Amino acid sequence: MFERLRITPSLPRSGDQWVAGIASLLPMSLVLGNVAFEVVIGLTGLLWLVQSVFIRHESLLRIRRHLIFWPLVIWMTGIMLSRVANPFSTIEFFHDLVFLRFVLFVLAIVDISVRLPIDRYLLGGAVAGIIWAAFNTLCAHVLGFDSIGAPVRFYTDKLLTAERIAVFCAYMFPFFVVRLTSCRDKERAEKIFLCVLTVLCLGLLVLMKIRTAWLAAAIGILGGAVIALCGRVRWLMAGSIAMAVIAGGSLVYYTGYQRGLDTVYDRYWIWQRSLTLWLEHPLLGVGVSGFAKAFHHLVADTDLKPYIAPNGQAYKFDNATNAHNLVLTLLSCTGLWGLGSFFWLVIAATRQWLKDDFSRRISLGVIPFVLVGIGLTGYSIYDSFYASIVMYFLAWMASRTAGNHGQEGVLS
Numbered sequence: 143m144f145e146r147l148r149i150t151p152s153l154p155r156s157g158d159q160w161v162a163g164i165a166s167l168l169p170m171s172l173v174l175g176n177v178a179f180e181v182v183i184g185l186t187g188l189l190w191l192v193q194s195v196f197i198r199h200e201s202l203l204r205i206r207r208h209l210i211f212w213p214l215v216i217w218m219t220g221i222m223l224s225r226v227a228n229p230f231s232t233i234e235f236f237h238d239l240v241f242l243r244f245v246l247f248v249l250a251i252v253d254i255s256v257r258l259p260i261d262r263y264l265l266g267g268a269v270a271g272i273i274w275a276a277f278n279t280l281c282a283h284v285l286g287f288d289s290i291g292a293p294v295r296f297y298t299d300k301l302l303t304a305e306r307i308a309v310f311c312a313y314m315f316p317f318f319v320v321r322l323t324s325c326r327d328k329e330r331a332e333k334i335f336l337c338v339l340t341v342l343c344l345g346l347l348v349l350m351k352i353r354t355a356w357l358a359a360a361i362g363i364l365g366g367a368v369i370a371l372c373g374r375v376r377w378l379m380a381g382s383i384a385m386a387v388i389a390g391g392s393l394v395y396y397t398g399y400q401r402g403l404d405t406v407y408d409r410y411w412i413w414q415r416s417l418t419l420w421l422e423h424p425l426l427g428v429g430v431s432g433f434a435k436a437f438h439h440l441v442a443d444t445d446l447k448p449y450i451a452p453n454g455q456a457y458k459f460d461n462a463t464n465a466h467n468l469v470l471t472l473l474s475c476t477g478l479w480g481l482g483s484f485f486w487l488v489i490a491a492t493r494q495w496l497k498d499d500f501s502r503r504i505s506l507g508v509i510p511f512v513l514v515g516i517g518l519t520g521y522s523i524y525d526s527f528y529a530s531i532v533m534y535f536l537a538w539m540a541s542r543t544a545g546n547h548g549q550e551g552v553l554s
Contacts, residue, residue: 169271187246213487220479224426255541308355315343316362321505358515365511416465420473427477468517
């Protein structure tokens with residue numbers, strides 16, 4: 143799975159290796175906490191930018207011709223326009239401005255993939271992240287705390303560590319399932335290793351007990367089955383696994399940790415208010431850092447009736463920090479500009495993936511499906527931890543494959 147890198151040592155190439163190596167640490171850093179993954183994201187983009195300016199001037203010129211460049215730039219422009227179009231404080235302005243770190247992170251990976259087999263770095267980092275998450279989860283449940291001293295409740299109460307691990311596994315579980323079902327020419331040892339990784343992802347999803355992650359993983363596997371069918375890659379096996387996972391997930395959900403529909407009704411209330419915010423600011427939204435304040439003012443300044451559920455109970459959630467829906471988050475925070483530019487970004491990454499070596503990267507095709515699955519009820523794309531995960535995978539899709547290493551790159 144991980145071939146030895148044969149790269150001629152040089153200052154620029156060594157710089158590429160440093161940037162790629164740091165970027166590959168993102169999955170492991172998610173387990174460590176906010177500071178860790180923010181350092182990885184920021185340092186990756188900063189080192190690439192410094193190297194591009196002082197060592198590889200042609201990188202900045204070439205990257206502008208890549209399919210993903212303009213969607214990223216337009217999306218970032220929309221974020222800042224939505225900020226200045228609404229009242230803001232200095233802190234809110236810089237909060238939205240530093241979203242630029244994710245843009246630089248993606249551009250760094252895409253550019254370096256022209257010179258390095260970036261798949262090996264990112265796949266290695268993802269595998270290390272899963273193993274690291276499994277190790278820390280085991281420590282937490284056996285010892286009562288993980289390797290950095292975080293208590294077991296961080297892994298059981300839908301808190302920060304649990305949600306980060308669950309969301310990452312929601313992407314990686316269908317990724318490994320598709321990779322496993324399409325590995326015709328792989329050696330037995332590699333197939334066994336893929337089975338182990340798949341089981342680890344499944345176990346982590348079960349232990350974290352986050353329904354959004356389960357739903358997204360199931361949609362991802364269904365997407366993988368569709369891709370396998372279109373590519374004629376063991377589609378029957380992929381479809382069977384998809385049905386088995388959905389059935390198993392449903393069984394675990396209903397017998398193990400069903401929490402009722404309270405969160406669904408709360409979300410319905412939030413969706414209604416988020417839609418109202420967008421209708422009041424249709425083009426640019428209320429700003430990324432302005433959603434919570436705008437939502438609170440909307441609820442406090444108007445006589446809004448609660449949502450009455452079929453059981454007669456009233457639901458009114460007054461302090462939402464995000465819309466809990468991908469489309470409504472994009473619309474309410476950055477308006478039609480943000481919605482259009484973000485989906486342009488996803489389409490550009492998918493087009494790049496389709497143009498590249500499909501047979502070697504078929505498992506990356508599950509990413510848009512999982513993104514939609516989580517986006518139905520889950521996390522905000524403007525939340526730091528979730529944006530880190532999404533940008534990691536979109537950059538992977540938009541990067542070059544090792545099979546094309548050494549050529550000029552797949553450009554628009």
